[in-house]
Amino acid sequence: MANRFTSDLTWADVTPENVFMNRRAFMAGTAAMAVGGIGGSAAAATSPYSTDEEPNKWEEITQYNNFYEFGTGKGDPAAYAEALTTSPWAVEIDGMVEKPGTYSFEDIMSQMTVEERIYRFRCVEAWSMVIPWNGFELADLLNLAGVQDGAKYVGFETLMRPEEMWGQKRQFIPWPYREGLRLDEAMHPLSFIATGIYGKDIPNQNGAPLRLVVPWKYGFKSIKSIVRITLTDEQPVASWNQINPREYGFYSNVNPNVDHPRWSQASERRVGGGILAKRIPTLMFNGYEEEVASLYEGMDLAKEF
Numbered sequence: 378m379a380n381r382f383t384s385d386l387t388w389a390d391v392t393p394e395n396v397f398m399n400r401r402a403f404m405a406g407t408a409a410m411a412v413g414g415i416g417g418s419a420a421a422a423t424s425p426y427s428t429d430e431e432p433n434k435w436e437e438i439t440q441y442n443n444f445y446e447f448g449t450g451k452g453d454p455a456a457y458a459e460a461l462t463t464s465p466w467a468v469e470i471d472g473m474v475e476k477p478g479t480y481s482f483e484d485i486m487s488q489m490t491v492e493e494r495i496y497r498f499r500c501v502e503a504w505s506m507v508i509p510w511n512g513f514e515l516a517d518l519l520n521l522a523g524v525q526d527g528a529k530y531v532g533f534e535t536l537m538r539p540e541e542m543w544g545q546k547r548q549f550i551p552w553p554y555r556e557g558l559r560l561d562e563a564m565h566p567l568s569f570i571a572t573g574i575y576g577k578d579i580p581n582q583n584g585a586p587l588r589l590v591v592p593w594k595y596g597f598k599s600i601k602s603i604v605r606i607t608l609t610d611e612q613p614v615a616s617w618n619q620i621n622p623r624e625y626g627f628y629s630n631v632n633p634n635v636d637h638p639r640w641s642q643a644s645e646r647r648v649g650g651g652i653l654a655k656r657i658p659t660l661m662f663n664g665y666e667e668e669v670a671s672l673y674e675g676m677d678l679a680k681e682f
């Protein structure tokens with residue numbers, strides 16, 4: 378059956394399950410000999426942007442979430458996000474684009490090629506995961522609408538629907554949740570729109586039917602359940618930056634050398650490691666330094682954080 382959230386391509390098509398499982402075994406250091414060479418062929422089956430690290434379990438990825446529209450507890454999104462109606466769904470693409478309009482989710486998916494990206498994901502709260510997303514590059518979506526010369530930023534908005542998102546009945550955040558990127562960040566091939574996880578439809582608590590994933594930035598930049606994308610020449614509002622600019626910069630690039638005013642960002646706790654697991658060092662740009670450092674050349678990253 379066609380999978381609404383991942384187009385007709387499922388995870389199994391993108392990465393055959395046996396290859397994925399062998400790769401996991403390879404990475405775990407077991408059966409590496411028995412499957413000789415599979416590491417190479419498996420690498421060819423996934424994106425060069427994917428990490429070789431062991432992905433988190435489905436249960437971890439889908440039961441430990443931040444989605445304040447459904448409450449502030451880590452288990453709240455899994456408990457309450459089922460209430461969200463995700464079909465029909467459409468994304469308004471407006472501002473400085475050639476073809477502004479309302480793009481239905483089906484229309485978008487029919488024009489995108491879905492692939493798998495296994496990315497590290499680092500929350501500003503200093504926990505992290507490794508998540509096998511399915512989706513497409515944000516640049517492909519922006520190119521669908523055609524970006525006009527002079528556009529410098531991209532703004533994003535989450536759905537506003539308090540009757541289904543009970544957290545929106547409290548003014549905890551000035552709803553709707555908003556985020557933004559500079560255009561060159563948005564056009565970077567790592568910037569991804571996720572529509573699936575482990576080849577399954579992305580669950581509501583993870584931002585169905587489509588959410589942003591910017592792996593070199595703190596997780597709050599990766600806005601969920603997007604209904605509006607606006608191209609502008611002015612820096613757009615970003616919710617956490619709006620609430621507390623001293624603690625949450627517009628860029629919010631993962632940076633172990635710039636601490637949050639209330640805690641260190643030098644290390645992180647990998648979810649699923651257990652309470653006795655050692656914290657691991659946080660990497661510059663969350664390990665994507667080679668790919669993205671050039672975007673910030675000449676900037677003082679301690680000031681423009």
Ligand code: MTE
Nearest residue numbers: 442443444445500535554596597599600601
């Ligand atoms: N998007 C919306 N609309 N609302 C939110 O509360 N939380 C952000 C981000 N996107 C959030 C959001 C934060 S703080 C994080 S860490 C990630 O989503 C969490 O993504 P995950 O639950 O899929 O791991």
